[in-house]
Amino acid sequence: MINANTAFKTRSAANQAMRYYLWRRPAYFWIIFPIFWAFLLFKLHFISEAVYVQRRWHFLARRPLTTQQWQGLTKKLPLRARFRYADHITVADQIPQFILELLVAGSQLDARGAAISVDGKADVITPMVDVFQPSGDLGILVTPDFYRSFLRKSANKSAIRIFDMDREFASYGKYQAWQWLWQLRNGLILLAAALIVTFIALFIAYYHYGTFYVTDILHIKRLMLANVVPVLAIMTLVYFLTNSVSWAVALGGLPFPLLALVNFFMLEYRSFPLEFPDIFLASEASNMGKRYSYVPPRLYALLLIFIVALGILCHFFLKSPRRGFVWRACFSLLTVVAIVFGTKSFYLNDAKFASIITITHGNIWDKTNRYATNGFVYSFMNTLNKGQVQAPAGYSAAGAKKDLGQYKTQNIPNNKRINVITIQLEAFQDFSKYPQIHIDPSVYAGLHQVEKEASSGELSTTIFGGGTVDTERKVLTGYSVLPNLRTDTNAFPYYFSQQGFNTYFAHDGYAWFYNRQNIDRYLGFKENLFKENYYTKNVSGASIIPDSLMFPDLYKHFQNKTKNGKYLFTQNVTYQNHGPYPTTFNGKKLVQWQPGYNQSDYAIINNYLTGVKKTSDQLLALTNRFKNSKKPVVLAFWGDHNPWGGLNNSTYKMLKINLDQGTQQGINDFFNTPYVIYANAAAKKRLKTQFPTNGPTISPMYMLPTIFTHAGWKGNQYMQVLQKMQQTIPVYGLNKDMYKGQFTAETDLPANVRKQIKQFQETQFYMQTNFKGQATDVTK
Structure with missing residues (x-):
């Protein structure tokens, strides 16, 4: 005796017969539900095996297939070669006997199974296990499944052999x-x-x-x-x-x-x-x-x-x-x-x-x-949980709320209201700061002219060569680590809206990139401009819109958004100068050739600087427009990260730029980009302050707090926490803690500084997980 599951080249002859029937009678697909229910009852021992078999095949009594139709099943269930001409083997399974007889027609197999008439009128009975008795020296040959289901308690165990993996076993124990x-x-x-x-x-x-x-x-x-x-x-x-x-x-x-x-x-x-x-x-x-x-x-x-x-x-x-x-x-x-x-x-x-x-x-x-x-x-x-912020060790929401409650949100005084325009520049770096590189002075002439009239320093980012939104969103939120921005999140655009400012976000790339179309809305911007909904139609259909078109459009928006005494906060993210940069160059050479240079990396730096020169010139032009405006404006711009520099940073190596993060200089060269905060005459007059020329090195989360400090604004509760934190740790994040001008391991910081950092971490987590929107105080 051998099970049909083994005799035929399929995992289950019964299941294959069922699929064949449904293929011929697709309107009867509903039969699988009562059959599945009967199967569960059988497995849970609520009904007997005989009852289950009867219910499994009862649908044949309603509308059976003809013998001619069933013959098509023979092609779907071919016999295994070793059983095709075997003698004295009985095939048994929980399928009607007439189907087994049909499948093994022409062979020397003796087919037996559940009895049912061809027309489906007879009752279904249990498989005829009892008729199988040892015959001669062959005994009973069964599959493990068949043994477990029907013969485990058989009195003829000594005559039962197990067949599996194309092998025979003398007993189930040996199997x-x-x-x-x-x-x-x-x-x-x-x-x-x-x-x-x-x-x-x-x-x-x-x-x-x-x-x-x-x-x-x-x-x-x-x-x-x-x-x-x-x-x-x-x-x-x-x-x-x-x-x-x-x-x-x-x-x-x-x-x-x-x-x-x-x-x-x-x-x-x-x-x-x-x-x-x-x-x-x-x-x-x-x-x-x-x-x-x-x-x-x-x-x-x-x-x-x-x-x-x-x-x-x-x-x-x-x-x-x-x-x-x-x-x-x-x-x-x-x-x-x-x-x-x-x-x-x-x-x-x-x-x-x-x-x-x-x-x-x-x-x-x-x-x-x-x-x-x-x-x-x-x-x-180790990074599987890095997509979401984790509560600091020993975090207490009540404690964080208490620490945050020490501060009270303060409105921007009417006599100190100014427009805040921010621009994040794609891969913008000032390579003229490296004395070993001889760059044409015209490349950064515009940038350096603006820096003379503004506060400038370096932004210590936490990315290199890509990951634009890391800097972008840390500026807007003031967070050292970004939460999973998939819902409304406390961010500074909400504060500006609460103060009556117009707010909008602009990026001349696609809205879906980095999911900006949703996330910038979650961060509180009332309006978002992208390639799809604005720039292609109103500015340029170019794949990469140049800054020479984006910056004048920015100024046009400034004029429109500040009518009728309104004030504006906006963040603009550029796309020009995105890498990679070609390894061939035919334009005006902006870097002097030196021994040790190679053609491909030399082309990369010249191609990059060609785009940067255009951006630098446009920054000067835009600043001059704001300079002559009677409306008070603070214009802040910065580079989001260092540019791509060839495979394995080959261009940086050629230019002898230190990227070894084992040294403080290497960390600076790897992460730092320039930032500039420019205030026009109208803003300085209103604020009654002069912005210092030399700005400190800061983390992206301190960009807006730095502007608030220069403007004499206190801001909301979290802004005041950041302003205090910045005084102690001006660079924080990515294992970079700058204390008194030096990068210091957190374990080596004084106890009072470690305590302040812990309080900040708890406050930050509270802000990230308790959205209050435009509420005056988050703790209320």
Whole structure:
């Protein structure tokens, strides 16, 4: 006797017969619902197996198929070759006997199963298990499922043999023993595959960045284990879900190497490692693919193909043991629980992540270096919760509210009201500050002229080569870390609106980029201008609108928005000068050639400076317009981040710019961009103050507090917290704490400063998680 599930080339002959019937009678699709209900009752032991079988096939009595129609099923259920001409084997299953007889017609099989007449009029009965008795030396040959369902309590156990994996077993006990041996074998194979895949992920992620990052981890057991376990866990989960080693290796082994490839490209173009929140910017990355090359190195592509090939080899050489759905579902659930528990207790534990770092190359300040040292897989897992802000240790909402309640929101006095215009410039940097680079003075002539009449300094960003919105939104919110901006969030545009100012956000790029069309609304702007809803129709249809058109349009909006005594706050984000920059150049050379330069990087810097010169000239022109305006205006502009500089920052290396974050100069050169705060004569007269020429180095979250301080404004409660914090720690975030002009590890700061930082962190978290909109005081 052998089950039809094994005799035919399908997982379930009964299910295949059911699908065939529904294909011929699609109007009867509803029958699956009462059948599924009967199945649940049977499994829960509310009804007998005989009743279940009767209900399963009862629909045939209503509208059965003809014998001729059923013959089409023979093509869908071919017999396994080894059973096609077998003698003295009985096929049994929970399907009508006439279907079995039809399927095995012409063979020497004796077909038996549930009895039902061809016309479907007879009653359905239980499968005729009782008629199967040992015959001769053959005994009873059954599948494990059939044994468990019908013969577990049989009195003829000694004559029952088990068939599975194309093998026969003398007893069910021996079959179970082999099952566990197969599971052990598969587990060892998955472990070996996980080690291989982890090495590939490490290699792809950091080989070009430094081979020692790969070799060092291989010799540190604790780190290697921390990197292997997530890969093994994903493979194990896929294995239990699919009951296939091949799928576990191919499907479960690809995610981390693919993420490592993305990490490789991010290091190439942005000098920053991949973090979990970056995955949600996939659409932006695909769009930028038109400007950057995302073709992987040949070796990396071959390694990814190797993983797939490894899975294919497992398919041909490793047969998976038969395990039921319930067994696999239980172990899948246990694996998920283990993954969740391990991730929360170990991988998301920043203290453990920091303690395991064993930097033997580079420095602790370099985020890429810290991540590379701990291995790509471990470091990426550590960022799974970085897309949302975490409550500081010991956080108390009541305590934060009390600290914030020490301040009272103050309105902007009528006699001190001015217009605040801000511009974030794409990849804007003043390379003339480096004495070793000989740049044509005309490039930054406009910028330097404005700086002479304004307060200027450096903005210590937390990004490099990309990630524009990080600086953009930290300016608007005053946060050192950004929350998940998917709903209304406390930000300074709300304060300006509450004070009666007109507010709008403008970006001459697409609205969907970085989800600006929604997020800028969440941050309190009443109006948002983008390429789709304004610039293409009213300014230019060019793919990249030049600053020579955007800045005059900005001034036009200023004139319109400040009619009838109204005041304006606006943030404008430019797109001109976005990288990458061509590696060939035919224009006017703006950098003097020096020994050691190469043609491609020389072209990059000249192409970049050609665009920057145009921006610098337009900044002077716009400032002159505001200079002659009778309306009081403070114009602030800054660079969002340093520009892209060739693969692996080759242009910076050619220009001998220090990007080593192990030194304070390296941190400055890596993160700092210029900022300028210009006040026209009307603003200075109204505010009765002169803006200092030399401004401090500040974090983006202090840009608006700096303007408020110059204007003599107190602002809302959180603004006053920032103004106080800025006096102590003018640069804060990304493990950068500047205290008394020097970057200092937080643990080395005085106790009173650490206390102030802790209070700020709690206040910031309270602001991020308690939206009050235009309320006068957040704590009320």
